[in-house]
Amino acid sequence: MTSVALSSPVFFLLLAGLIGSVVLLYLLRPPVLNRLMSSNLIWRRVLGSSRAINERWRWWLSLLLATLIAICLLLAAFRPMDNGQMNDRSLIIFDNAPSMGALTRDGMSRFNVAKDSVTRHLNSLSKDMQVMLVDTQRQVTTPSFGSISQALEILDSLSVGSSLDPLVPAQVATIDASRKFIYTDGVMIGGVPEDFTSVSAFQPVPNVGITRLSFAAVPGNTQQRQAFIEIVNGGAEPTVVEIALTQTESRLITRQVELAPYEKLTQIFDATAFESGPVKASVVSTVDRFKADDVAFGYITAKRQVRVGFVSDDVDSKMLTLLDLMPRVVLTSLTNADYQGLESEELQFDILVFDRVSVDRKPVIPSIFFGVNSANWLGASVSSIRSSQLSVERNTAHPILRNISMTDLLIESGVLFAPMVGVEALLTSEDEAILAIAVPGAVKSVLLGFDLDKSNLAFLADFPIFLSNSITWLVDEPPILNATPGTIKLPSDITKVYRIDGVDVPLWFADGNSYFHTRETGLFTGFSSNGPLRVSVSQLDRRFSDINRSNLPIFESSKNFVAPGLNGYSFSFLVGALTLILLMVDWYLYHRRVTQ
Amino acid sequence: MSTLLSKEFMRRLDGISLLLRKPVAGHLRGQHRSRKTGVGMVFSDYRPYSSGDDVRNLDWATYMRLDRLVLRMFEEEADTPIYILIDNSASMGRDDSGKFEMAKKFAAVLAYVGLLNHDRVSLISFSDGMVKEMPGRRGKNQMWRAMHFLESLKNEGETHLGNTFRKYFGAGRTRGLVFIISDFLFEQPIEESFRPIVQYGHEVFATHVIDEEEESPNIDGHVVLVDSETREALSAHVTEGTLAAYRSEFDKHRENTEAFFNRSGWGYVSLRTNDDFENSVLTSLKKEGIFR
Numbered sequence: 001m002t003s004v005a006l007s008s009p010v011f012f013l014l015l016a017g018l019i020g021s022v023v024l025l026y027l028l029r030p031p032v033l034n035r036l037m038s039s040n041l042i043w044r045r046v047l048g049s050s051r052a053i054n055e056r057w058r059w060w061l062s063l064l065l066a067t068l069i070a071i072c073l074l075l076a077a078f079r080p081m082d083n084g085q086m087n088d089r090s091l092i093i094f095d096n097a098p099s100m101g102a103l104t105r106d107g108m109s110r111f112n113v114a115k116d117s118v119t120r121h122l123n124s125l126s127k128d129m130q131v132m133l134v135d136t137q138r139q140v141t142t143p144s145f146g147s148i149s150q151a152l153e154i155l156d157s158l159s160v161g162s163s164l165d166p167l168v169p170a171q172v173a174t175i176d177a178s179r180k181f182i183y184t185d186g187v188m189i190g191g192v193p194e195d196f197t198s199v200s201a202f203q204p205v206p207n208v209g210i211t212r213l214s215f216a217a218v219p220g221n222t223q224q225r226q227a228f229i230e231i232v233n234g235g236a237e238p239t240v241v242e243i244a245l246t247q248t249e250s251r252l253i254t255r256q257v258e259l260a261p262y263e264k265l266t267q268i269f270d271a272t273a274f275e276s277g278p279v280k281a282s283v284v285s286t287v288d289r290f291k292a293d294d295v296a297f298g299y300i301t302a303k304r305q306v307r308v309g310f311v312s313d314d315v316d317s318k319m320l321t322l323l324d325l326m327p328r329v330v331l332t333s334l335t336n337a338d339y340q341g342l343e344s345e346e347l348q349f350d351i352l353v354f355d356r357v358s359v360d361r362k363p364v365i366p367s368i369f370f371g372v373n374s375a376n377w378l379g380a381s382v383s384s385i386r387s388s389q390l391s392v393e394r395n396t397a398h399p400i401l402r403n404i405s406m407t408d409l410l411i412e413s414g415v416l417f418a419p420m421v422g423v424e425a426l427l428t429s430e431d432e433a434i435l436a437i438a439v440p441g442a443v444k445s446v447l448l449g450f451d452l453d454k455s456n457l458a459f460l461a462d463f464p465i466f467l468s469n470s471i472t473w474l475v476d477e478p479p480i481l482n483a484t485p486g487t488i489k490l491p492s493d494i495t496k497v498y499r500i501d502g503v504d505v506p507l508w509f510a511d512g513n514s515y516f517h518t519r520e521t522g523l524f525t526g527f528s529s530n531g532p533l534r535v536s537v538s539q540l541d542r543r544f545s546d547i548n549r550s551n552l553p554i555f556e557s558s559k560n561f562v563a564p565g566l567n568g569y570s571f572s573f574l575v576g577a578l579t580l581i582l583l584m585v586d587w588y589l590y591h592r593r594v595t596q
Numbered sequence: 597m598s599t600l601l602s603k604e605f606m607r608r609l610d611g612i613s614l615l616l617r618k619p620v621a622g623h624l625r626g627q628h629r630s631r632k633t634g635v636g637m638v639f640s641d642y643r644p645y646s647s648g649d650d651v652r653n654l655d656w657a658t659y660m661r662l663d664r665l666v667l668r669m670f671e672e673e674a675d676t677p678i679y680i681l682i683d684n685s686a687s688m689g690r691d692d693s694g695k696f697e698m699a700k701k702f703a704a705v706l707a708y709v710g711l712l713n714h715d716r717v718s719l720i721s722f723s724d725g726m727v728k729e730m731p732g733r734r735g736k737n738q739m740w741r742a743m744h745f746l747e748s749l750k751n752e753g754e755t756h757l758g759n760t761f762r763k764y765f766g767a768g769r770t771r772g773l774v775f776i777i778s779d780f781l782f783e784q785p786i787e788e789s790f791r792p793i794v795q796y797g798h799e800v801f802a803t804h805v806i807d808e809e810e811e812s813p814n815i816d817g818h819v820v821l822v823d824s825e826t827r828e829a830l831s832a833h834v835t836e837g838t839l840a841a842y843r844s845e846f847d848k849h850r851e852n853t854e855a856f857f858n859r860s861g862w863g864y865v866s867l868r869t870n871d872d873f874e875n876s877v878l879t880s881l882k883k884e885g886i887f888r
Contacts (some may be wrong), residue, residue, distance in 0.1 A: 033819045038687040038695070038810050039781035040823040040830045042849055046842045047832055 055219030065586045072579040078117050089130040089145055091177035093169055093196070094118055095184030096137045098539065099547040101160040102185070102290040104203045112161050112185040113555070114201040118155055121181070121199075122148050134172055136189060137161025145177075146240055160292075162485035162519055169193050186552035188543070200552035205233035206285070208259060209293025210307065211283045213538065215271060215300050223327060225300065226272040233259035234290070234545045241285040243267055247274045264542070276300045276477070278500060278523045278534075293545045296538035297523045299480040305330055306475055307348065311339045312355035318458045319355050319370065322467065329471070350475045356451050366444045366474035368467075371451025372415060378439065380423065382415040382449065386434075392435060393428045398439060400446065400469045401426060404462040408453060411435065414450030442531065444474050480534040485521060494526035494533060564590040600704040609705060612878075613627060613713050614676065614773070615888040640669045677732060677772030678710040678717045679798070681760065682749065685723035686824040687781050688805070689751030694869035695805045699777040700746045702867065703801055705877055707742040708777050709887065711735060716772075719745050722760035723753030729764075754825040755782040757789035765796050777803040779810070780853050787856065794860070801863035801886060804853060808870045811846055813839065860883050 037043065100111040101407045108116075122131065132150040134143045135158050166188050173180075180195055185202040192198045212230035227245055238260050245253040253269050270278070279298045288294060290503045310320055311334045324331045332349065334342075336357045354361055356371040362378070362559070374382060392409045406427065417434040419425070426436040426446070427539040439445040452458040457466075457518050481490070490507075494514045500523040505516045518524070524535040539545075601609075645665035646655060658666045672751040682703045703719065710717040716732035719742055730745040755778065774793060780786070780802075793800055821830040824829040832838070850866060857864035867873070881887040 033815075033820050034829075035815055035819045036777060037813075037821045038807065040826075041781050041783065041830055042845050043830055044834065045849075046838060046845045047830065049841070049845075071671050187688055192724055231601070362720060414873055 016254055018224035034315075062586065065582050067152045069579055069586065072575050072582065075575050088128070089132070089177045089179075090125065091132045091134070091172065091175050092121070092151070093172065093180075093182040093184070094133060094135045094155065095166070095182065095189055095201075096135045096139065096158050096161050097166045097185075097188040098160060098162050098292055099185055099187040099290075100162070100201065101205065101292050102205050102547045104205065104289075109160070110185045110201040110203070114185075114199070114441055115158070116157060117199060117201070118183050118397075122151055122155070127403060130154065132177065134167065134264055136166035136168070136184070137163050138167055150239070159519070162292075162539065164188070164541055169196055172521045184319065184552070185547075186550035187547055198552060200550075200555050202550045202552045203357075203554055204236060204548045205289035206237055206239055206287040206571065207293070207545060207547050208233050208235070208239055208241045208283050208284055208285050208288055208292040209290065210258035210281055210283055210296040210538070210540060211264070211293075212266075212540055213279075213296040213298045215279070215298055221327070223272065223305075225274065225302075226470060227253075227269040227274075227279070227281070227298070228266065229269065229296075230264065231257070231259070232264045232265045232545050233262055233544060234547050235287075236261050236548065237287075239287060241283045241288075243269075244282050244284065245269050245271065245274075246282070251275075268269045270510075271300070274300055276302060282294040289547075290547050291587045292521075293539050295521060297521060297532040297536045298542055299523065299536055301480055301534065302472070306471055307350045308332070308471070309334055309339070309347065309352045310355070311336060311352060311357050312590045313357065314355065317355050318452055319353065320327050322458070322464065323353065325490055326464070326468065326471075328468075351471055356449075362443075363445065364443060367446075368474070369445065369447040371454070372447045372449055378420075378423075378445075378447070379472055380420050380437070380447075381418040383418070385411065385414050385416060385449070391430050395424065395426050395428075398424060398426055398438060399473050400466065402469060404466055404469070406460070406462060408460060409455065409457060411455040413454045413508065414448075417447070438473070441529065446470050446474065454545065476530065478533060480536050482540070483535060483537050484539055485519050485537055487515055487517045488524075488535060488537065490516070490526050490533065490535070490538070491528070496527045498525050498527075502526070599700050600743060601708065602874075605705075606708060608874070608878070609708055612709050612713065612887045614678070614709055614715065615885055640671045642666050642668060676710075676713075676715040677770045678706065678715050678775065679720060679764075679769065679772060680706050680710075680717065680775045681722055681764075681777065682746070683723070683755060683776075683778035683805075684727060684751050685749050685753050685755040685782075686719040686748045687755060687779055689824075694809075695779055695807050696749075696751055698867055698869055698873060699803070700749065700804050701873055702777055702805075702877060703775070704743060704746055706804045707746075708739055709738050709743065717742065720760075720764060721749050721758075722755075724756040726764050727753070727761075751849045755779075756784065757782060757786075758784055758792065761789065761792035765798070767791055771797050771800075772799070774798045775803065776800060777805060779805050779807070780849075786853060790856075790860070797833045799862065800857070800860070800867075801884070802853070802857050804850065804864065804866040806850070806866055806868045808868060811868070812843055815839075829836070 062363065094114065100114065101109055103109050104113060104525045118133075125131070125148055127148060129148060130145040131148055132143050132145045133151045133154045134140060139158055139161060140154055141352060169182055169192055170189045170190070173195070179197070181194075181197045181199060182189070182192055183199045183201060184192075185204070186192075186198070186200060210231060211230060211232050214228045216226055216228070218226055219222040221500055229243060229245070231243065233242065238258060240256060240258045242254055242256045251274055253271070255269070256265060257265060257267065259265055277300060279300060281298065283294050285294075306328050308323055308329045309332050310317075310323055312320065313336055315333075320331070320333055322330050339352075339357075347365055349365055352365055352367040354367060354369045358373050359369070360377065370436045372382065386561050392406055392411070394404070394406045396402075409427070414435065416429075417423075417425075417437050419434065420437075422440070424438045424440065425434045426438050427448075435450065436446070436448040439447065450457070457463055481488075490513065492509070492512050492514055494507070497507050497514075499505055505518065505524060507514055507516045509515070514526070516524070518537055524537060525531040526535060534551050617757065642658075643666070645667045649667050653668045654664045655668045655669070658664065682699050684696065688699060696884045701705070707717050707719060711733065714734055716734050717738070718732040719730035720726055721728045728745070728749065730742060733741060757778070759774075782789070790800070815834050818831070818833050821832055822828070823830070854864045863884045863886060867876060867880070867883055877888065
């Protein structure tokens with residue numbers, strides 16, 4: 001009884017009211033009339049026989065009531081059902097999906113509205129109630145039933161998440177709890193099971209967000225580059241937004257567009273003026289109430305022009321002509337003597353192309369070698385081709401040979417490379433002799449054991465593509481990695497990750513991969529022995545911007561937002577109330593027993 | 597002469613005599629048949645004459661015919677001891693219900709008729725034992741004493757017939773006619789209570805005095821029923837159903853009482869306080885064969 005009474009102030013009030021009522025009833029009870037009888041002999045017989053039945057029933061009823069009261073008191077005092085079986089427990093699912101970050105009309109985010117409501121809800125519960133707080137973004141890694149103060153601490157630690165794969169109520173619907181609530185805007189959780197009480201934090205608000213950002217060269221004119229931006233209006237009202245592409249302060253492109261309700265719009269910008277490097281895209285709207293999808297980050301990896309130094313003693317080389325015709329290439333022709341006379345710092349090239357030139361030292365810049373005679377600096381042994389007109393197999397997985405056939409390649413003479421660790425074979429003969437290799441690393445190289453004179457390579461339609469692929473592989477950065485906020489998986493050779501402002505990001509390794517975690521959008525750079533890897537973290541997803549697709553009722557204001565817990569009662573309270581009712585019934589029966 | 601009986605009613609009683617079912621065992625001459633033989637009007641038997649017998653009773657016709665002296669014997673007419681026991685327990689006098697007044701009047705009637713018939717009339721009031729007694733009196737001139745005795749009675753105590761009978765008749769009373777005037781509301785089994793009377797062979801006539809309010813009480817709701825004798829309080833919630841059950845139980849009680857007296861070969865009348873006393877007394881007693 002004590003634990004019941006202490007469980008709720010309302011219980012005390014009820015108890016006081018009950019005692020007052022009983023006393024009042026007793027006082028108001030009409031005085032019993034004394035009636036002098038000749039003898040009670042007959043009366044005793046009459047009442048005795050009528051009571052015999054009534055008393056028997058009353059006795060059993062009184063026994064039943066007493067048993068029930070005892071059970072209630074035991075339940076209230078010892079709460080045996082709290083040991084993981086049932087049922088004075090509440091499950092609260094708190095939706096902290098990205099859409100909960102949208103601002104409502106009164107300036108609070110949906111997240112904060114729901115958080116305040118859950119706080120009020122928890123404070124309204126009886127202190128001995130067990131509560132499990134689960135967030136849809138799985139920030140609480142191991143949810144369990146605990147005290148209200150623990151739930152409040154967990155609630156305080158939650159923030160708006162970024163995952164588009166939230167926990168849905170059905171996943172926790174089997175948890176045994178007497179009452180289940182979900183505080184949500186209903187955008188990302190899907191359906192709400194019937195046994196859940198949903199509390200809506202949903203209020204439709206205007207939103208425009210970026211759902212796609214990419215860069216590409218214009219086909220046929222590699223000097224020109226375009227940016228593609230897709231934006232979506234997630235609100236029910238038409239809106240005007242300004243799209244901005246920014247690389248530096250001087251490289252800024254803006255455009256104003258109008259979007260119909262829920263319209264998706266793709267815009268193409270001329271980004272020729274942008275150099276390779278990070279680019280920020282943003283949309284600006286005066287009515288936008290959801291900022292998280294207003295900014296996206298991209299990275300331009302391809303250089304616009306490549307400075308090529310062609311080292312050959314043959315002034316009529318077909319290679320020279322071909323390189324000179326490539327639009328990206330700024331060609332400089334050198335003789336071997338000129339090259340040998342230059343110091344490392346004097347080599348103002350992005351790539352060196354060696355045509356039938358013996359090089360004794362490892363080049364300090366990426367290079368392509370045609371007709372290698374020896375590669376002592378590489379540590380690779382070579383041997384002459386013994387049979388002419390070899391059939392060639394190609395390594396199709398390598399980026400240099402992407403979109404290249406090489407089926408008709410014929411080699412008259414040249415050298416074969418011995419297999420080496422850390423060197424990738426590009427072309428092999430039928431007997432697996434290696435004809436061309438690619439050397440990865442900080443300074444990459446491509447070596448071919450044959451030249452254009454002793455093969456028909458120059459006559460193949462794929463040769464320009466081969467050259468272009470080789471230049472791209474040698475000088476361009478690898479494609480950037482686009483990711484959404486959360487845990488981001490990287491190749492295993494990434495050993496360091498930095499934010500764009502130079503801050504070191506913690507990295508961990510598992511399952512042969514590297515991982516880092518971020519809740520914010522932005523640009524990151526991972527470093528490995530093979531060079532940098534750019535990581536663009538943006539919320540580029542239509543689901544992210546569709547923050548108004550909810551079937552839940554609209555709450556008007558956080559001021560009149562009422563937590564359902566205020567209408568609920570704890571198990572102890574109910575048991576206590578039941579005990580009091582039973583006591584009243586028993587009192588009534590007792591009263592009847594002594595007066596009849 | 598008395599506040600209990602009016603002159604007119606007493607005049608009506610003057611011509612009434614008591615009729616007994618059994619021969620009496622009185623010692624003095626009276627107007628009732630007795631088992632004794634002696635001077636009387638009713639022939640009883642013959643017996644041989646022996647010396648010293650009253651020669652007035654010799655049957656001379658037999659002597660002439662048989663030449664033997666034969667004596668005629670007659671039933672002796674004797675007086676009857678009449679014991680009028682009146683219940684003066686508290687239950688008889690509740691709220692001046694009229695029960696006790698009626699009981700006293702009835703006792704006065706019996707005493708008057710008994711004294712007129714030259715019977716020995718004893719008046720005894722009882723509750724839990726004998727309370728007060730007017731020893732046996734004969735003759736009409738003792739009527740004033742009987743009236744005075746009755747008028748002086750007050751209600752008190754609990755009813756206990758067994759104790760009363762044991763105490764009173766245990767003193768060796770002459771077998772006679774016992775009138776019991778009571779409401780018969782007592783705890784003890786009636787058979788147990790009357791066993792002493794059965795043992796002494798008295799003829800009994802019971803008068804059951806019933807109060808109308810007692811037979812059909814007019815109460816409702818929550819009441820505390822206080823027993824006038826024991827002061828026992830009985831809390832009750834009285835409903836129509838309860839009252840019906842009470843009336844039924846009361847009838848049953850009365851019927852059981854009457855059945856007991858009938859079974860014992862004794863007389864029984866019930867008098868209700870709301871009845872016309874004089875007519876109902878005469879009617880019921882004549883019907884029962886007590887008055888002639």
